[in-house]
Amino acid sequence: MCLLLESDLGEPDPEEVFTKQPLGRDAPPEQVDALLVALAGYWTRTAAQPGPAHAPHLQDRREQSRRATLNWLRTRWGWVTEG
Known part of the structure; x- marks a missing residue:
């Protein structure tokens, strides 16, 4: 999941890529959501800080990464994603 968020896949939806794999397809949805929520919090916090010199x-x-994580959550929850 983290690699999907960190990669520059372009158009492919990370949810689609993730669920095509056996581990993604069989992953408990509430655990996937929990990890994405935790990552969204982390990226939101760190994105507000300046990069190191x-x-x-x-x-x-x-x-x-923050936007990608939030967009993936929005997709999973059926909300409209950012453009």
Whole structure:
């Protein structure tokens, strides 16, 4: 799940990619949601912090991960995703 959020897949929906795999298909939905909620909290917190001096681009990457995580949750819960 984390790799799907961190990758630059482009168009493929992470939910679709995840559930095509046996582990994803058989994963308990409430546990998948719990991990995504925890990750959303982590990315929201870290995206609000500046990147370190040696890697200032990390703040943008964290924001991308935050948006990807929230969009995946919205998809799972049947909510409209960000554009």
